[in-house]
Amino acid sequence: MEITLIPKQRMILVRATGEIDHHSSEAIRRLTEKEIRRSGAVNVAFDFGRVSFMDSSGIGMLLGRYKTVKALGGSIIVYDVSQQVKRLIEMSGLMELIIVSDTLQKGINEMNRTKGVRI
């Protein structure tokens, strides 16, 4: 897992890898929350391109981060998701709350379309 900052979008980019379950989602939660506080970012993008499996613990983790950024006026983007992960996100109703896109750029475009561009 790797976290980078995209200052222009007031965003942190979390590149998750492997399988997201109860065991691994705890580390993602902890590190993402820490980085949001440290950097002052209000938006979080998750790159799921290297995530091979996710269960409902991942849904809980995404919902938790949604609550954090919502309080800051920000958004959650999840991009490059597998069919398996997409099916779970659809089942959970999270589609209504977060942006799911093919690429980071498309996600950012959608975010800025709904909110107006931040400079």
Place this chain on the structure above:
Amino acid sequence: MKNTMLLKIPSKSENERFARTVCAAFLLEVDPTIEEMSEIKTAVSEAVTNAIIHGYNSGEGEVVITGELSDRTVTYTIKDSGCGIPDIEKAREPLYTGKPETERSGMGFSIMEAFMDELVVESEPGKGTTITMIKRLSENAE
């Protein structure tokens, strides 16, 4: 094709991945589809996570998993000897979580129901919980 498996693991979160991977690999010989494998992995992961988080309240205990394959029907049981579920009906409600203070989504039983063909939950407070899940695999194309 008939086969059985038995797996006994300590209730550690590190074992969730091991358990779901073994349960999916149990079917390799009958050549399931990728989708069936991923549904089984997800359903088993939910059941094992339930045993660890709710059954044993993230404490010490043992989770016993069995698998039975008969033709193209597979049955898994996931058993813990933990605290049990006081109200199974309520626990099975979509989005209900017994641990609202945590980041549990409450989707566990809904996922097991959606991804498997049959789901039976037996539980007795103080004694533990056994989840039985059955899935009928599609016929081989060959």
